[in-house]
Amino acid sequence: GAGVSQTPSNKVTEKGKYVELRCDPISGHTALYWYRQSLGQGPEFLIYFQGTGAADDSGLPNDRFFAVRPEGSVSTLKIQRTERGDSAVYLCASSLSLGGTGELFFGEGSRLTVL
Amino acid sequence: SQQGEEDPQALSIQEGENATMNCSYKTSINNLQWYRQNSGRGLVHLILIRSNEREKHSGRLRVTLDTSKKSSSLLITASRAADTASYFCATDARYGGSQGNLIFGKGTKLSVKP
Numbered sequence: 001g002a003g004v005s006q007t008p009s010n011k012v013t014e015k016g017k018y019v020e021l022r023c024d025p026i027s028g029h030t031a032l033y034w035y036r037q038s039l040g041q042g043p044e045f046l047i048y049f050q051g052t053g054a055a056d057d058s059g060l061p062n063d064r065f066f067a068v069r070p071e072g073s074v075s076t077l078k079i080q081r082t083e084r085g086d087s088a089v090y091l092c093a094s095s096l097s098l099g100g101t102g103e104l105f106f107g108e109g110s111r112l113t114v115l
Numbered sequence: 116s117q118q119g120e121e122d123p124q125a126l127s128i129q130e131g132e133n134a135t136m137n138c139s140y141k142t143s144i145n146n147l148q149w150y151r152q153n154s155g156r157g158l159v160h161l162i163l164i165r166s167n168e169r170e171k172h173s174g175r176l177r178v179t180l181d182t183s184k185k186s187s188s189l190l191i192t193a194s195r196a197a198d199t200a201s202y203f204c205a206t207d208a209r210y211g212g213s214q215g216n217l218i219f220g221k222g223t224k225l226s227v228k229p
Contacts, residue, residue, distance in 0.1 A: 004157070033217075035219075040221070041221055041222075042203050042205075042219035042220050042221050042222050043158065043203070043219045044219070045216050045217065045218065048216070056216055058216070059216070091157060091158070093157075093158075102146055102148060102163055102207070102217075103148070103160040103163060104158075104160065104217065105160070106150075106157035106158040106159070107157050108156055108157045109156075109157055
């Protein structure tokens with residue numbers, strides 16, 4: 001596609017519910033990243049994939065968070081038993097390769113609100 | 116944790132003036148990037164400067180890097196109202212971090228008044 005696509009753009013859920021956020025990267029980009037951005041803060045790294053495998057998941061805050069990229073393209077970030085503190089904008093980015101220019105192409109984000 | 120710290124946190128200028136934003140970081144890096152974010156939107160890459168470069172230009176943007184001081188600056192010349200946005204620096208850690216783990220600062224919120 002023309003750019004990184006994220007769905008849904010907005011998600012409101014209740015505490016304790018399960019949420020899935022989807023990211024469709026730029027076609028041909030092998031690296032995919034998830035970041036989380038709270039109000040007034042910079043993006044905080046969660047996880048990145050090189051192909052189908054999670055190359056670094058050190059930013060996932062706890063085991064309620066999980067992400068997959070089964071075919072090396074679309075990725076899903078999954079949050080179990082959501083808490084109010086999970087409320088944030090979840091940003092996805094992709095890049096041609098890690099060893100390239102290093103430029104990340106970001107989607108518009110999925111705004112998650114946990115009531 | 117956030118490696119980069121931008122200052123000022125907020126900057127308000129008149130159209131036509133220059134805007135300078137600074138970024139400091141903590142560990143050795145391979146490269147440093149600047150991104151821009153309009154309110155409610157995703158981030159857009161502006162410029163990347165490598166650790167062996169001292170200055171880089173792109174249109175009205177000028178970026179400097181001082182690895183001895185672990186700092187960088189972004190200068191926007193002849194600012195326009197459309198430059199109003201938040202600006203973030205991002206670094207990768209040369210040691211101890213993975214190549215994909217870009218660490219962003221808290222950003223500088225720039226407001227350019229027409």
